[in-house]
Amino acid sequence: MSDETIDAGRADVAHGSGLKHLRLSRVRRDEKIKLGSGAACVAHAPSHDVLLAATATLLMKLTALQDTFHADGRRALLLVLQGRDASGKDGVIRTVYGAFNPTGVTVASFGPPTKLELEHDFLWRVHQLVPKLGMIGVFNRSHYEDVLAVRVRELAPESVWRPRYDQINAFEKLLHEQGVIVRKCMLHVSRDEQRDRLNERMDDPRKNWKFRVDDLEDRARWDPYTAAYREALERCSTKWAPW
Numbered sequence: 001m002s003d004e005t006i007d008a009g010r011a012d013v014a015h016g017s018g019l020k021h022l023r024l025s026r027v028r029r030d031e032k033i034k035l036g037s038g039a040a041c042v043a044h045a046p047s048h049d050v051l052l053a054a055t056a057t058l059l060m061k062l063t064a065l066q067d068t069f070h071a072d073g074r075r076a077l078l079l080v081l082q083g084r085d086a087s088g089k090d091g092v093i094r095t096v097y098g099a100f101n102p103t104g105v106t107v108a109s110f111g112p113p114t115k116l117e118l119e120h121d122f123l124w125r126v127h128q129l130v131p132k133l134g135m136i137g138v139f140n141r142s143h144y145e146d147v148l149a150v151r152v153r154e155l156a157p158e159s160v161w162r163p164r165y166d167q168i169n170a171f172e173k174l175l176h177e178q179g180v181i182v183r184k185c186m187l188h189v190s191r192d193e194q195r196d197r198l199n200e201r202m203d204d205p206r207k208n209w210k211f212r213v214d215d216l217e218d219r220a221r222w223d224p225y226t227a228a229y230r231e232a233l234e235r236c237s238t239k240w241a242p243w
Helices: 003-016 048-072 089-097 164-177 191-203 205-210 213-219 222-235
Strands: 076-083 105-109 136-140 180-187
Touching: 048 089, 076 089, 089 105, 089 136, 089 180, 164 180, 164 222, 191 205, 191 213
Parallel strands: 076 136, 076 180, 105 136
Antiparallel strands: none
16 A cells, blocks of 8 residues: 555545545645634535544545455554644544544554753664554654754754754655555644634643643744744655645
8 A cells, every 4th residue: 555545645635525625635845834713614515414424434444444454454654643732633543543443543642852862863763663564653743843842942943953854855765665654734823723722721721641741841932933833844844644
């Protein structure tokens, strides 16, 4: 199963399930990215009932595709999910993971690096969690934190994080050449929508566990994060690992 098969199948399923208005947009390298609130909205979005029915159709398709992918065993699939706090990464994983046989899927999250991880290059901890052949791996946040949080929070000087764009591209090309299909999704959320979701986390006792003070600190850095996301998307969308 090739990269092209996966991309063609994704477009075909999306159109056939009634989600033609919600097709994923591929970022072209060096394309000027718009990350304003307007870009977070979907024109002519289907109704909630249509979305539920379409999602069920997609999940059944994913179940069949995973069986084929695992049996083929010649490739691995790495799905990278990036987005601001409360952009829906956990929800995407929870929904999509339900379609898969759990023995064929791995999920990894990347928080602040440990002391041991800091003693290695920034990709050391990432490479260890890349899925093996026949497996699907999902990254909830990823190596892109090293050009996002590290940049915005000034955890390292620019002379350290700026070369990482090229290093990330080279790393993802290595994975591609070794049989790992890399697909990256940036879940875009508007500033107002994020505010509502963060308030819900604070107000709803069932969601209190999701809230972190760091969420508010990062929200206060909205514009610097926008600039960081824009450059990461523009510089690291390649034919072998597109956004």
